[in-house]
Amino acid sequence: MTDAITGACLCGACRYRTDAPVMNVRTCHCHRCQRATGSAFYARVMVPLASVTIDGPVRWHDGGTGVRRGFCPTCGSIMFSERAAAGTIGLAIGTLDHPERFAPTEHIWVSAKQPWLVLADGVPQFAEGPPAT
DSSP, rough: HHHHHOEEEEESSSSSEESSOOOEEEEEEEEEEHHTTTSSOEEEEEGGGGGGEEEOEHHHHHHHSEEEEEOOTTTEEEEEEEETTEEEEEEEEEGGGGGGGGOOOOOOOGGSSSTTTOOOOOOOBBBOOOOOO
């Protein structure tokens, strides 16, 4: 039995839950993720899209790259990155009720990471996206 993964936006208007096992935990350092999050990287837990139940309003932005980003229309918290074609959804680690449960398993797009950020956690790093599996 997998422990449920739950989370919410900053204002609490939108909550989510999944009971699915985690596929991976990645931090993406690409410029699109930096711009979308307003941060040096986007950290997320990936799970099957069909496993997530969302309660509350979500607005979606399609950036034209196959990834839709979901955010709370009330407080603006970025909560999701959905790849419908792959059947996956990323849950932003900062929105999890218990983010301490998840450490990165991979860093992707490190060719675009901020120069002041030192990655010394020993997990695999990829200059661009991860290799196809």
